[in-house]
Amino acid sequence: GENVEQHPSTLSVQEGDSAVIKCTYSDSASNYFPWYKQELGKRPQLIIDIRSNVGEKKDQRIAVTLNKTAKHFSLHITETQPEDSAVYFCAAIKDGGSQGNLIFGKGTKLSVKP
Amino acid sequence: DVKVTQSSRYLVKRTGEKVFLECVQDMDHENMFWYRQDPGLGLRLIYFSYDVKMKEKGDIPEGYSVSREKKERFSLILESASTNQTSMYLCASSLRRWGSQQYFGPGTRLTVT
Numbered sequence: 200g201e202n203v204e205q206h207p208s209t210l211s212v213q214e215g216d217s218a219v220i221k222c223t224y225s226d227s228a229s230n231y232f233p234w235y236k237q238e239l240g241k242r243p244q245l246i247i248d249i250r251s252n253v254g255e256k257k258d259q260r261i262a263v264t265l266n267k268t269a270k271h272f273s274l275h276i277t278e279t280q281p282e283d284s285a286v287y288f289c290a291a292i293k294d295g296g297s298q299g300n301l302i303f304g305k306g307t308k309l310s311v312k313p
Numbered sequence: 314d315v316k317v318t319q320s321s322r323y324l325v326k327r328t329g330e331k332v333f334l335e336c337v338q339d340m341d342h343e344n345m346f347w348y349r350q351d352p353g354l355g356l357r358l359i360y361f362s363y364d365v366k367m368k369e370k371g372d373i374p375e376g377y378s379v380s381r382e383k384k385e386r387f388s389l390i391l392e393s394a395s396t397n398q399t400s401m402y403l404c405a406s407s408l409r410r411w412g413s414q415q416y417f418g419p420g421t422r423l424t425v426t
Contacts, residue, residue, distance in 0.1 A: 208353070231412045242317075242403065242417040243356070250412075288355060294412030300371055301411055305355040 201226040203291050205304025213312050218279050220307045222289035223271040231294040232272050233301075234263060238285045246287075247274070250294075279311045316340070317418040319404055325424045332391040334421050336404030344410050345387035347371075347379065350401040350420070362387055363410055394425045
């Protein structure tokens, strides 16, 4: 089955700097990779996702890149702001498969210092 | 706007009690999920349901069961609560089984003493 490794587990940056969170997956058949953000005391919410037919996707200050050969994908946050402080989870799944579940990484706690 | 609600934000139960956690969604989603969230372990899938009365085991189903009698409602049942089931429980729903956004509920913090 799929296994997702996420690094780092904690990340501290200064406001305005960039932050990068990396995930690796084990199943080469995985083709859907969402990222969720969970602010303290709140529910996880999807912030961006990417499918295996594209290598990069951007949405304002956040972007996700996918390297299918190396089986890793990354979340990039530019010009970080204090409100970006949260726990970020990556996940992977073979969408359309009859078996297997959405597998989440263990999370990265991002702290943005003013 | 999708709304997923859970019956309790905080719950304290004793070892051996039967515990019911309820989740309701208002978007007519076919798929509903129950996750457990523990520090350093991320989100782990307990059970999911892709239709009324249908259920499938996730990664950690032991000690849990589920019920889906109506499309909008998905219940998680702890038949005999144990201290190692103390955790945050999150419900989610989605339009498609895996390749679409999952909308989470606010979570239930369960403490078993």
